[in-house]
Amino acid sequence: MKHIGIFALATAVALTLSSGVATAADPIKIGAIVSKSGPASFLGEPQDVTLRHYVKKINDAGGLLGRPLELVLYDDATDANVARTFASRLVDSDKVVAVIGPSTTGVTLAIAPVFEDAKIPMISLAAGVEIVDPVRAYVFKTPHTDRMVCRKIAVDMKARNFKRVALLNGTDGAGKTLRSECLVIFKSVGLEISADESFNPNDSDMTPQLTKIKNLPGVDALLIGGFGQALAVVTRNYGQLSIKTPMYQAHGAASQTYIKLSGKASEGVRVTSPLLVIVDKLPDSDPLKAGALEYAKTMRAITGAEASTFGGYSYDALMLIVNAIRKANSADPKAIRDALEVTRGFAGVTGVFNMSKDNHLGIDESSFYMVDIRDGGWKLAQ
Amino acid sequence: MSVFESLRLSLHANGGVLALAGVMLFLPFLLTSDFHYRVIAVVWIFSLAVVGLNILMGHTGVVSLGHGGFVGLGAYSVAVGPVLLGIPVWLSLLVGVLLGGFLALLIGKPLLRLKGHYLAAATLGFGILVFMLFSNEVRWTGGPDGMSVKRLNLFGWEVRGAQTWYWVGAGVLLVGAWMARNLERSPTGRALQAIHGSEVAAAITGVDVAGYKLIAFVLSALYATAAGAMMALMNGHVTPGIGDFLVSLQLLTMVVLGGMGSLLGAVVGAALLLVLPQFLTVVHDYEHAFIGLILIVCMIFLRSGIVPTLHARFRKYQ
Amino acid sequence: MSEFLQFILAGMTVGAIYSVVALGFTMVFNASGVVNFAQGEFVMLGGMLTVYGLALGMPYSVAALFAVVATSLISVALYDFAIRPARGAPVYALIIITVGASILIRGLTKIAFGTGPRDLPPLLGDEPVRVAGAVILPQSMLVIASTLAIYLCLWLLLQKTLLGHAVVASANNRMAAQMVGIDVDVMTRFSFSLSAAIGAFSGILISPITLVSYDMGTMLALKGFAAAILGGMGSPLGAILGGVLVGLSEAMSAGYLSSQYKDATAFVIIILVLFVFPNGLVGKSGHERV
Numbered sequence: 001m002k003h004i005g006i007f008a009l010a011t012a013v014a015l016t017l018s019s020g021v022a023t024a025a026d027p028i029k030i031g032a033i034v035s036k037s038g039p040a041s042f043l044g045e046p047q048d049v050t051l052r053h054y055v056k057k058i059n060d061a062g063g064l065l066g067r068p069l070e071l072v073l074y075d076d077a078t079d080a081n082v083a084r085t086f087a088s089r090l091v092d093s094d095k096v097v098a099v100i101g102p103s104t105t106g107v108t109l110a111i112a113p114v115f116e117d118a119k120i121p122m123i124s125l126a127a128g129v130e131i132v133d134p135v136r137a138y139v140f141k142t143p144h145t146d147r148m149v150c151r152k153i154a155v156d157m158k159a160r161n162f163k164r165v166a167l168l169n170g171t172d173g174a175g176k177t178l179r180s181e182c183l184v185i186f187k188s189v190g191l192e193i194s195a196d197e198s199f200n201p202n203d204s205d206m207t208p209q210l211t212k213i214k215n216l217p218g219v220d221a222l223l224i225g226g227f228g229q230a231l232a233v234v235t236r237n238y239g240q241l242s243i244k245t246p247m248y249q250a251h252g253a254a255s256q257t258y259i260k261l262s263g264k265a266s267e268g269v270r271v272t273s274p275l276l277v278i279v280d281k282l283p284d285s286d287p288l289k290a291g292a293l294e295y296a297k298t299m300r301a302i303t304g305a306e307a308s309t310f311g312g313y314s315y316d317a318l319m320l321i322v323n324a325i326r327k328a329n330s331a332d333p334k335a336i337r338d339a340l341e342v343t344r345g346f347a348g349v350t351g352v353f354n355m356s357k358d359n360h361l362g363i364d365e366s367s368f369y370m371v372d373i374r375d376g377g378w379k380l381a382q
Numbered sequence: 383m384s385v386f387e388s389l390r391l392s393l394h395a396n397g398g399v400l401a402l403a404g405v406m407l408f409l410p411f412l413l414t415s416d417f418h419y420r421v422i423a424v425v426w427i428f429s430l431a432v433v434g435l436n437i438l439m440g441h442t443g444v445v446s447l448g449h450g451g452f453v454g455l456g457a458y459s460v461a462v463g464p465v466l467l468g469i470p471v472w473l474s475l476l477v478g479v480l481l482g483g484f485l486a487l488l489i490g491k492p493l494l495r496l497k498g499h500y501l502a503a504a505t506l507g508f509g510i511l512v513f514m515l516f517s518n519e520v521r522w523t524g525g526p527d528g529m530s531v532k533r534l535n536l537f538g539w540e541v542r543g544a545q546t547w548y549w550v551g552a553g554v555l556l557v558g559a560w561m562a563r564n565l566e567r568s569p570t571g572r573a574l575q576a577i578h579g580s581e582v583a584a585a586i587t588g589v590d591v592a593g594y595k596l597i598a599f600v601l602s603a604l605y606a607t608a609a610g611a612m613m614a615l616m617n618g619h620v621t622p623g624i625g626d627f628l629v630s631l632q633l634l635t636m637v638v639l640g641g642m643g644s645l646l647g648a649v650v651g652a653a654l655l656l657v658l659p660q661f662l663t664v665v666h667d668y669e670h671a672f673i674g675l676i677l678i679v680c681m682i683f684l685r686s687g688i689v690p691t692l693h694a695r696f697r698k699y700q
Numbered sequence: 701m702s703e704f705l706q707f708i709l710a711g712m713t714v715g716a717i718y719s720v721v722a723l724g725f726t727m728v729f730n731a732s733g734v735v736n737f738a739q740g741e742f743v744m745l746g747g748m749l750t751v752y753g754l755a756l757g758m759p760y761s762v763a764a765l766f767a768v769v770a771t772s773l774i775s776v777a778l779y780d781f782a783i784r785p786a787r788g789a790p791v792y793a794l795i796i797i798t799v800g801a802s803i804l805i806r807g808l809t810k811i812a813f814g815t816g817p818r819d820l821p822p823l824l825g826d827e828p829v830r831v832a833g834a835v836i837l838p839q840s841m842l843v844i845a846s847t848l849a850i851y852l853c854l855w856l857l858l859q860k861t862l863l864g865h866a867v868v869a870s871a872n873n874r875m876a877a878q879m880v881g882i883d884v885d886v887m888t889r890f891s892f893s894l895s896a897a898i899g900a901f902s903g904i905l906i907s908p909i910t911l912v913s914y915d916m917g918t919m920l921a922l923k924g925f926a927a928a929i930l931g932g933m934g935s936p937l938g939a940i941l942g943g944v945l946v947g948l949s950e951a952m953s954a955g956y957l958s959s960q961y962k963d964a965t966a967f968v969i970i971i972l973v974l975f976v977f978p979n980g981l982v983g984k985s986g987h988e989r990v
Contacts, residue, residue, distance in 0.1 A: 439792075448923050457768070458971070476771060492975060493971075495975075495978065496974055496978050499735060499929060499933050500929055500933070500974055500978060500979065500980065503925065503926055503929035503930075503970065503974070504970070506922070506925075506926065506967075506972055507926070507967035507968070507970055507971045508971070510963070510964070510967055511964050511967055511968070513962050514961060514963065518960050518961065604779075627922065631799065632795075634781075635796055635799060638792050638795075638796045639796065642790075642792070648840060660804065666708065667811050668807065668811065669807070669811065670803055670804075670806060670807030670810065671804050671807030671808050671811065672807075673800075673803055673807075674800045674801065674802070674803030674804025674805070674806075674807055675800070675801025675804055676800070676802060677796060677797070677799065678782045678797050678800040678804065680782075681786060681789065681793045681794075681796050681797045682782065682785045682786045682789075682797070685786060685789035685793050686790075686793075687793075
């Protein structure tokens with residue numbers, strides 16, 4: 001009896017001691033906060049699927065630096081306060097070495113200070129230009145900024161000799177930031193703003209706003225900003241009212257779902273689109289085509305639907321971190337951050353990343369395109 | 383009455399507040415990381431708003447679906463004050479709270495003439511209007527993406543960090559709870575209780591029903607505004623979501639879940655709805671379904687709210 | 701002129717949607733005194749389950765029938781498992797139960813169908829009808845017409861049939877109704893399932909216009925509740941009036957004032973109306989027993 005007791009005690013002591021020693025098989029913990037529910041859920045869901053799949057894939061191939069990768073992912077429900085608490089949890093409780101997310105700009109700005117203070121690199125999946133301008137030491141992002149979108153659209157409008165533009169934006173974060181950026185940029189290139197209307201992302205009918213715009217004289221183009229199903233509803237209303245003014249849409253409409261839900265009214269709409277959406281239209285010589293095709297194929301196999309550009313942002317964020325860890329040969333947060341900052345020529349599915357101390361975005365406008373919707377599909381606008 | 387007797391009576395009367403203080407002092411022994419401190423700090427801050435709403439709902443029976451508006455008002459006051467008006471943070475905080483009370487006074491008078499669901503709908507409208515203001519006026523409030531909030535600086539001491547806010551939140555909540563308890567036992571409190579029992583009967587006995595309802599409304603607004611300000615100061619950032627309809631609904635649910643009219647219930651309700659999601663992260667997608675189920679089950683089996691029901695059951699066994 | 705007409709038509713379309721949600725609120729409120737926050741979810745389920753039925757290969761009418769029946773059963777389950785066991789609980793506890801039910805239904809729908817928006821094909825084609833320079837979708841006209849039809853049928857049912865009288869009696873005085881032999885539980889179940897059926901049916905009709913997603917219920921419930929209050933809680937006519945007014949005010953302010961604050965206009969109007977009509981436009985003032 002006594003011997004059993006001593007044996008049990010010794011085992012217990014041994015187990016306790018061994019658990020305290022970090023073994024080489026300690027997982028590398030990467031945190032993620034995405035909006036799997038709430039208004040931005042269609043951004044967060046593909047991000048969740050992407051991250052889980054590729055972390056598993058990396059682990060199946062032997063992990064990173066001989067250690068398994070562990071994904072600690074939380075759903076912020078598009079709520080800044082909830083995200084803030086999860087940010088604390090990732091830093092203090094889960095002790096992650098890098099963070100991917102959040103999905104939206106407002107939430108990103110709300111939790112960025114947490115990771116700045118903790119000196120843990122965070123790669124946001126949101127569009128807002130203020131995320132990286134001014135540059136914060138530990139905050140990066142992968143999507144193109146709304147400022148880039150506006151610049152591209154402005155250049156295109158000037159090329160078509162348009163002079164007067166009507167804006168119709170959602171009252172959500174994406175709609176409002178696009179509006180702010182475009183107001184400034186359009187005015188600076190001499191475009192006149194004929195109308196500045198809004199809709200609620202939950203609205204089912206935007207015909208009053210569109211009627212107002214339709215009755216304005218001399219409007220050359222219409223720009224819609226926002227995200228979600230409202231973009232499709234606006235487009236349908238636009239068709240019902242037989243409005244002939246050319247329509248521009250931003251990234252939120254760069255999806256097959258938008259085309260499907262908008263129906264034939266989407267014909268001729270010009271959309272700024274990340275390369276993932278039109279990857280099959282790119283020339284084979286494009287260095288980004290192979291990787292993007294591979295990602296699109298994988299996503300189609302998993303979800304049965306086309307790949308989402310938002311999912312693509314999270315794929316790039318994950319691969320950037322993995323690449324940084326490999327280059328630095330370390331999973332220390334500061335080392336990861338330093339390695340991220342010297343990432344050059346890294347081919348993602350959103351573009352080629354050339355980061356630096358002053359550029360925490362890395363991609364430029366060359367990797368997104370103006371595309372027209374033709375016959376329910378995409379066509380590069382020349 | 384001897385000193386001991388009066389002390390014992392006072393202890394019994396303030397039992398809830400003392401129990402709360404006890405929990406606040408004892409809890410840090412169980413908390414092992416800044417994350418834990420943050421979660422509880424948020425609970426303290428929300429509890430403040432819930433205690434205030436309890437004064438209104440638990441005592442006068444007025445249901446408000448718009449208290450998120452006051453929370454948002456407090457939050458944006460401390461954000462906007464230093465930026466737009468150049469006034470120091472502590473002053474913005476004070477002005478914000480007073481503004482909340484003043485607004486409640488202004489709209490309360492006409493609003494409280496309504497009854498039941500109609501009053502609830504009017505408060506709903508108020509809350510949504512305030513939210514829209516904060517979300518749409520990008521120039522002043524940063525719009526849907528919000529704006530950053532300068533930290534509170536008291537005589538050179540920057541109030542920052544989860545542990546600091548744990549104690550600040552606990553302290554303010556304790557003061558608020560104590561004040562609420564005292565209110566309960568004052569003539570004003572008794573008048574409120576009478577109104578809850580039956581407005582007509584109270585009016586017959588000479589109670590100024592409208593006046594007391596207004597007092598309760600203003601007090602609840604002050605509590606909510608203060609809570610909103612603290613939340614913004616702790617986070618260092620504010621978005622319109624801090625005062626949207628879902629927050630109003632959350633506050634309402636916390637009051638009912640914890641127990642209408644119960645001080646400890648307010649804290650329990652807040653704690654349950656704020657801490658539970660942290661445990662439910664393991665069930666991933668099923669989190670919302672679980673929360674919905676828990677709400678239903680709690681209300682069926684603990685229909686007066688968690689604290690009053692358990693208190694009554696406990697008393698039965700004594 | 702055509703601009704004004706367009707705004708009116710837009711307002712009527714949206715208003716009809718709010719009206720029918722408000723009708724559902726009214727029915728359940730009349731039957732049990734409970735404001736059923738899950739009403740918006742019933743509308744969503746009507747659309748969502750029809751999409752599901754179509755995806756399984758059912759013809760449209762079968763899928764629609766399936767959706768309506770399933771939603772009615774869900775609401776009866778809500779009554780039997782969540783509301784009836786809480787009999788005697790204070791009203792606000794019942795409200796929280798319906799809030800919990802709406803969260804539960806939303807959560808389960810998200811798991812089953814995902815978060816993306818779905819589309820339903822319109823019943824009369826998607827070519828808009830031109831009326832004096834303005835356009836309206838045939839589906840919108842269908843929604844407006846069916847809302848009126850539902851209201852009429854409801855009125856006929858409650859005022860002219862024995863079953864309807866039994867429902868009204870149970871709502872008015874439970875004990876008295878039981879004493880004359882009415883099974884009050886069955887009546888309440890009937891009210892719940894009827895309000896869910898109405899909700900689901902309208903959900904199927906509005907989905908071709910609004911698209912359907914797992915979280916569309918919250919906004920609908922909010923606006924529908926506001927509309928029911930504006931018209932007068934408990935009055936079916938009030939529900940229709942309230943819905944139309946909310947819809948029109950939104951469209952008018954989007955057209956003439958500010959599209960940013962169009963939702964605000966609706967609520968401002970509601971608050972102003974309540975100051976003059978504290979029980980809504982056609983609501984009856986409640987009697988308080990002392």
